[in-house]
Amino acid sequence: MPERTATIASSVGLHARPATLFVNAVNEQKVPVTIRKGDGPAGNAASILTVMALGAAKGETVTLAAEGEGAEEALETLVQLLETDLDAS
DSSP: OOOEEEEOOSSTOOOHHHHHHHHHHHSSSSSSSSEEEEEOOOEEETTTHHHTTTTOOTTTTEEEOSSSTHHHHHHHHHHHHSSSSOOOO
């Protein structure tokens, strides 16, 4: 199963607006995606509650994993999103 690590760029971390934008992007993918912080358990990246419960702050890293046809492309898209400051004006 392909995995990618992303460093959170948004100033508020994965909270509120950035988390919503991320979850929406996950739901647009054609493969299931999981997310975890550190050595914690992987959760459904399409769940706003799961994503916000990570408490991932700016500068922290998360690991995304996906399986199936198109997994690599999905992960690349999602990593780029997380590594963009979604709170920038």
